[in-house]
Amino acid sequence: xxxxxxxxxxxxxxxxxxxxxxxxxxxxxxxxxxxxxxxxxxxxxxxxxxxxxxxxxxxxxxxxxxxxxxxxxxxxxxxxxxxxxxxxxxxxxxxxxxxxxxxxxxxxxxxxxxxxxxxxxxxxxxxxxxxxxxxxxxxxxxxxxxxxxxxxxxxxxxxxxxxxxxxxxxxxxxxxxxxxxxxxxxxxxxxxxxxxxxxxxxxxxxxxxxxxxxxxxxxxxxxxxxxxxxxxxxxxxxxxxxxxxxxxxxxxxxxxxxxxxxxxxxxxxxxxxxxxxxxxxxxxxxxxxxxxxxxxxxxxxxxxxxxxxxxxxxxxxxxxxxxxxxxxxxxxxxxxxxxxxxxxxxxxxxxxxxxxxxxxxxxxxxxxxxxxxxxxxxxxxxxx
Amino acid sequence: xxxxxxxxxxxxxxxxxxxxxxxxxxxxxxxxxxxxxxxxxxxxxxxxxxxxxxxxxxxxxxxxxxxxxxxxxxxxxxxxxxxxxxxxxxxxxxxxxxxxxxxxxxxxxxxxxxxxxxxxxxxxxxxxxxxxxxxxxxxxxxxxx
Numbered sequence: 001x002x003x004x005x006x007x008x009x010x011x012x013x014x015x016x017x018x019x020x021x022x023x024x025x026x027x028x029x030x031x032x033x034x035x036x037x038x039x040x041x042x043x044x045x046x047x048x049x050x051x052x053x054x055x056x057x058x059x060x061x062x063x064x065x066x067x068x069x070x071x072x073x074x075x076x077x078x079x080x081x082x083x084x085x086x087x088x089x090x091x092x093x094x095x096x097x098x099x100x101x102x103x104x105x106x107x108x109x110x111x112x113x114x115x116x117x118x119x120x121x122x123x124x125x126x127x128x129x130x131x132x133x134x135x136x137x138x139x140x141x142x143x144x145x146x147x148x149x150x151x152x153x154x155x156x157x158x159x160x161x162x163x164x165x166x167x168x169x170x171x172x173x174x175x176x177x178x179x180x181x182x183x184x185x186x187x188x189x190x191x192x193x194x195x196x197x198x199x200x201x202x203x204x205x206x207x208x209x210x211x212x213x214x215x216x217x218x219x220x221x222x223x224x225x226x227x228x229x230x231x232x233x234x235x236x237x238x239x240x241x242x243x244x245x246x247x248x249x250x251x252x253x254x255x256x257x258x259x260x261x262x263x264x265x266x267x268x269x270x271x272x273x274x275x276x277x278x279x280x281x282x283x284x285x286x287x288x289x290x291x292x293x294x295x296x297x298x299x300x301x302x303x304x305x306x307x308x309x310x311x312x313x314x315x316x317x318x319x320x321x322x323x324x325x326x327x328x329x330x331x332x333x334x335x336x337x338x339x340x341x342x343x344x345x346x347x348x349x350x351x352x353x354x355x356x357x358x359x360x361x362x363x364x365x366x367x368x369x370x371x372x373x374x375x376x377x378x379x380x381x382x383x384x
Numbered sequence: 385x386x387x388x389x390x391x392x393x394x395x396x397x398x399x400x401x402x403x404x405x406x407x408x409x410x411x412x413x414x415x416x417x418x419x420x421x422x423x424x425x426x427x428x429x430x431x432x433x434x435x436x437x438x439x440x441x442x443x444x445x446x447x448x449x450x451x452x453x454x455x456x457x458x459x460x461x462x463x464x465x466x467x468x469x470x471x472x473x474x475x476x477x478x479x480x481x482x483x484x485x486x487x488x489x490x491x492x493x494x495x496x497x498x499x500x501x502x503x504x505x506x507x508x509x510x511x512x513x514x515x516x517x518x519x520x521x522x523x524x525x526x527x528x529x
Contacts, residue, residue: 262476287456288475289507292500354477361477 020200023110025079027219029199031071038063039127039174046167051373058138058145062234065131069226071124077222079215081111088114089121101183108190110201116192119177126170133163141315142372143245146237153244153318244313245370254300257292263360265330266369267307268317274328275304286329316371331356343378352379413527416485416492420523426516434517442525445518446483453511460509468529484529492523 024032042060045053075084088094094114100106106113112120139147140156151159184190195201248267255264267275279301282290292300309321325332340356348356359366365375420437427434447466449459456475457463464472464480469487472480481488492498498519506514514522 261474262478287454289504291504354473355475358477
């Protein structure tokens, strides 16, 4: 025990030393540490992992959405020091506090100190921004999640940009937060980490013990209610048909005639004009005679032209399908090149891949036209 | 009983003895012989002294590199591999089932399909249509593999 701490708390507690008071309720502490862990998972999968880890990143996002919703509600119905109303957000107070830090004698504050309170506001704003922009990006770019029905690709792409900016913002805010915690514990000897774990702080004056167990039950009930409501509404919304993608009834003759030689390309990968040109030039189809009888050509062409890139609002249709190239090849589209530049030529030459136009070798869902990040599966090196 | 019917019976009997064949093997082989017979009729009709199809001429056609068609397809073996029993690969990366009848028993049963691939691939590799003699030789070679 720190000898400097005042022993002025009148009530004696048999379990706990008298000079400490319970400040952080259990729901708040659980929220803090679970959220910290989830943010680490989201950060690692978002910043470092390749695209196909998106599944775990999204799960972390859903967990964050639930935790944040709980925290925002708890900020109004929680115990005294969890409530936003108790946050010392007055700018004058913040100025005084920062000055006291510069003079290296900040006071121990029961609840949050002004800098910590502002830190929490910034962290919460960044996290809410990340969750919302992430959901829009997931719905718009991947046609997945609760917002798939409501968001188009371009909105999703814009949200993706915001998501990245917010992620760097959060990373910076977390760094400042950790620096603040380091300063509090190491320089000013305020055991704030221990307080966030056991919930007790040594107050400078009189502090009110927050309720003991009733609040834990209440917090659990709130959490269950919020999680349940989010789960039900999320699953319901995710069940709606996505705005940018639809399943197609692919004619068998398309699969058998075109799919004999190459991947069964989705109609959304080229424009109607490109498909027409291609079907009119099958006698010299990229260096081979791929001619078909007239009836087969007309069935296949109708299918391709009816479902051309303009009729889909997916990433593949928007960024590759709608871009015309003189060769008609999608591999000549700048976006295709930039998205595949990290892949070594040797990968394309693997027996299991064969060529750059064999989308299905890595995009296991290419035939559907979705090209989900989570469906990317790079082939292992061919066995000798 | 015609010569053709006897030949067909013999093949069915020979094939039925093979253990590696699928249940439809004999029927498939017979249908392939129907198609070879069609080319025999066409070859005879040309009146260029046709005697019989030759698996050896078929092998030479399959293995040669005429490089007379499109530059990316100088020979059959460029995609089908030099081994008729081998698994080939299209230039776009798709697997091609072996050409040998023993490995892909249902390959030569559909006239339209056979004609489509002769039309396309003879043009791609040879730069011209194949003659009925070449088609019959080719199928006779693949039937023996």
